[in-house]
Amino acid sequence: xxxxxxxxxxxxxxxxxxxxxxxxxxxxxxxxxxxxxxxxxxxxxxxxxxxxxxxxxxxxxxxxxxxxxxxxxxxxxxxxxxxxxxxxxxxxxxxxxxxxxxxxxxxxxxxxxxxxxxxxxxxxxxxxxxxxxxxxxxxxxxxxxxxxxxxxxxxxxxxxxxxxx
Amino acid sequence: xxxxxxxxxxxxxxxxxxxxxxxxxxxxxxxxxxxxxxxxxxxxxxxxxxxxxxxxxxxxxxxxxxxxxxxxxxxxxxxxxxxxxxxxxxxxxxxxxxxxxxxxxxxxxxxxxxxxxxxxxxxxxxxxxxxxxxxxxxxxxxxxxxxxxxxxxxxxxxxxxxxxxxxxxxxxxxxxxxxxxxxxxxxxxxxxxxxxxxxxxxxxxxxxxxxxxxxxxxxxxxxxxxxxxxxxxxxxxxxxxxxxxxxxxxxxxxxxxxxxxxxxxxxxxxxxxxxxxxxxxxxxx
Numbered sequence: 280x281x282x283x284x285x286x287x288x289x290x291x292x293x294x295x296x297x298x299x300x301x302x303x304x305x306x307x308x309x310x311x312x313x314x315x316x317x318x319x320x321x322x323x324x325x326x327x328x329x330x331x332x333x334x335x336x337x338x339x340x341x342x343x344x345x346x347x348x349x350x351x352x353x354x355x356x357x358x359x360x361x362x363x364x365x366x367x368x369x370x371x372x373x374x375x376x377x378x379x380x381x382x383x384x385x386x387x388x389x390x391x392x393x394x395x396x397x398x399x400x401x402x403x404x405x406x407x408x409x410x411x412x413x414x415x416x417x418x419x420x421x422x423x424x425x426x427x428x429x430x431x432x433x434x435x436x437x438x439x440x441x442x443x444x
Numbered sequence: 445x446x447x448x449x450x451x452x453x454x455x456x457x458x459x460x461x462x463x464x465x466x467x468x469x470x471x472x473x474x475x476x477x478x479x480x481x482x483x484x485x486x487x488x489x490x491x492x493x494x495x496x497x498x499x500x501x502x503x504x505x506x507x508x509x510x511x512x513x514x515x516x517x518x519x520x521x522x523x524x525x526x527x528x529x530x531x532x533x534x535x536x537x538x539x540x541x542x543x544x545x546x547x548x549x550x551x552x553x554x555x556x557x558x559x560x561x562x563x564x565x566x567x568x569x570x571x572x573x574x575x576x577x578x579x580x581x582x583x584x585x586x587x588x589x590x591x592x593x594x595x596x597x598x599x600x601x602x603x604x605x606x607x608x609x610x611x612x613x614x615x616x617x618x619x620x621x622x623x624x625x626x627x628x629x630x631x632x633x634x635x636x637x638x639x640x641x642x643x644x645x646x647x648x649x650x651x652x653x654x655x656x657x658x659x660x661x662x663x664x665x666x667x668x669x670x671x672x673x674x675x676x677x678x679x680x681x682x683x684x685x686x687x688x689x690x691x692x693x694x695x696x697x698x699x700x701x702x703x704x705x706x707x708x709x710x711x712x713x714x715x716x717x718x719x720x721x722x723x724x725x726x727x728x729x
Contacts (some may be wrong), residue, residue, distance in 0.1 A: 325726025
C-alpha cells in the first residue's frame with residue numbers, strides 16, 4: 280500500500296513535466312505596424328501573457344518572435360488578441376509546440392493540453408507515416424494559416440514532427 | 445457647470461485638430477489609442493502677430509476603450525495679450541472632451557495601413573478669458589466634429605482631414621463657427637527605418653487652413669470679423685518606445701483677415717510631449 284502511494288505520488292509529480300503540452304516558440308507575422316510605439320505596444324502586450332519569456336519585434340518584416348518558458352500554458356488565442364487589441368492584423372504564424380497526437384493516421388489532431396487548442400494536422404510537404412506517434416506527446420513545427428479576427432486557425436500545416444523528449 | 449453638462453463632456457464624441465503622439469502637431473490624423481492604452485500629452489503652442497501674441501499650454505488625456513475607439517479630454521491654459529482670430533488648429537482657452545472612432549482600418553501589407561477616423565466632442569469655455577475681439581464675448585459651449593483619412597507606412601504618411609466647430613450663443617453673443625482643414629505628408633528616410641528600441645524619427649510638411657465666421661456681440665455682427673487663413677510649415681516627430689516629442693512651425697501662405705481687428709498673424713508654433721502607457725493586460729484562456 281505504501282509503495283503504491285509513493286508510486287502514485289511520483290507519477291502525479293513527474294507526469295506534468297514528462298508530458299506537458301505547450302507552445303515553445305511562436306513566430307507571428309503582424310501587418311500594420313508602422314512605427315516604434317506600435318512595436319513597443321506589441322512587445323508589452325505579448326510580455327503580459329503568462330509564460331512568455333522573450334519577445335522580439337522586427338518592424339520592417341512584421342515578424343514578432345515569441346519564446347516561451349517551459350511549463351507555460353499560453354494559448355494561441357492570447358497571442359492573436361494581443362495583436363488585435365493594438366489595432367493590427369495577425370497573419371500566419373510559425374510555431375513550435377508540444378502536444379498530444381490524437382485521431383487517426385489519416386486524420387490526425389494535435390492537442391495542446393491545458394490551452395484548449397486543437398489542430399487538424401496536414402503535412403506541409405510529402406506525408407510522413409505518423410502512425411507510430413499516435414497517442415504520444417510530440418514536438419511539432421509548422422504553420423498556422425491566418426485566421427479571422429477573434430479566431431484561431433483550426434488547421435496546422437506541419438513541417439516536422441517527432442516524439443517529444 | 446450643471447451635472448448634465450459634466451456628463452455630456454464625459455460622454456461626447458473632439459474635433460480639435462490637436463493631434464499628438466503618433467502624428468503631426470497641427471493637422472488632423474487618424475491614429476487612436478490601443479485598447480486600454482493611456483496617453484498623456486502636454487505642449488506649448490504659440491501664435492505671434494502684429495497685434496500681440498498668444499501662448500497656450502495644455503494637457504491632453506486619452507484612453508483606448510477598444511482598439512478603434514478612444515475617449516479623450518484636453519485642458520488648456522492660455523497666456524494671451526493679442527488680438528488674434530478664432531482658431532481650432534491651435535488650442536485656445538476652451539476645454540474639450542470627446543471620442544474618436546477609427547471606423548475604417550484596412551491593413552494592406554507589413555507596416556502599411558489605410559484608415560479613417562471620425563471625432564466628435566464638446567467644447568466648453570475654460571476659466572480664462574480670451575483677449576482681443578473675443579475678450580468681451582459671453583461664452584457658451586460648442587460642438588466640434590472632425591474627419592481624417594489617410595495612409596501610414598514605414599516610409600510615408602499622408603493624411604487629409606477637416607473639422608467644424610459650432611458654438612452656442614450666450615446673451616446675444618456668439619463665438620464664430622470655424623471650419624478647419626489640413627493635409628499632411630510625412631516621410632521617414634530609409635536610414636531611420638530601424639528597430640523599435642532606437643529613436644524613431646519622421647518629418648512632416650503640414651498644410652492647414654481655417655475659415656472662421658463672423659463674431660456676434662450684443663446681437664450684432666462685428667463687420668469684417670470673419671477670416672480665412674492658410675498655413676504651411678514643417679514639423680518633426682521623435683519617438684522612443686512610449687515617449688514622443690514633436691515640434692513644428694507654420695507661416696501663413698494666404699490670409700484674408702481684417703488687419704484693424706486682428707493685425708497680421710505671422711507665425712504659429714507647437715512643441716508637444718507625449719507619454720504612452722500601454723496595457724499588458726491579456727485575457728486568460
